[in-house]
Amino acid sequence: MLLKFLAFGLLWRLVGNPFIALLILLIILYVLDRRFVGLTPNIFKPFQLNRRAARLRSDLHANKHNTSAKLELARILLERKKYREALPYLEQTLEIMEDSADVHYEVGLCYLKLGDLTKGESFMLKAIELNPRVKFGEAYLRLGEALAPADPGRAAAFIEQFRDLHSSSVEAYYRLGQLYMQLGRTEDAKRAYREALDIYRGLPRYSRRQQRRWALLARFK
DSSP states (O other), X not given: OHHHHHHHHHHHHHHSOHHHHHHHHHHHHHHHIIIIIOOSOXXXXXXXXXXXXXXXXXXXXXXXXXXXXXXXXXXXXHHTTOHHHHHHHHHHHHHHOTTOHHHHHXXXXXXXXXXXXXXXXXXXXXXXXXXXXXXXXXXXXXXXXHHTTTOHHHHHHHHHHHHHHOTTOHHHHHHHHHHHHHTTOHHHHHHHHHHHHHHHHHSOHHHHHHHHHHHHHHHTO
């Protein structure tokens, strides 16, 4: 914090305007975070995704049967967390790609995020049936995340399955810690948080950036 104040003071002296100095400092901090830490979002990505989505919508206007365009557009909408908009494109795609574990997973994710846990779980379980490692096991994690408020016991079971597939996932151990706390399993929760931090310390540098958020959350538990 002291370094930030010193940097701000130096910039203020250099540019002669506190508002410009603050703006420059925020830009520098953002660039450093994006390069080395990764806690802040990419502020340019939404604009890139919107441009690509507009081109795909134009393609679909010209050819409404373009399944690949529907699927790509749906995945952009999923990334933007626009689940209600993505769902119709995914359901239309599923009519053509009925054996796709990935598309079943994505339909299930939409329903889970929209609050329809019964349909969401049904599609997720079908995705797992088609491919137990679909999305690198993400189906188990998302089921656990969605079921946690209503049924922490089942949620913990799903996340334990994800953990078994990905023993190096800091997020899995953090979420298990949360669920164990809900279930009153305090010692198991503490152990899960400790394991999350131990795993994080042993990760290679490129993986730490992706999982730093969960390690920070576990540290403060």
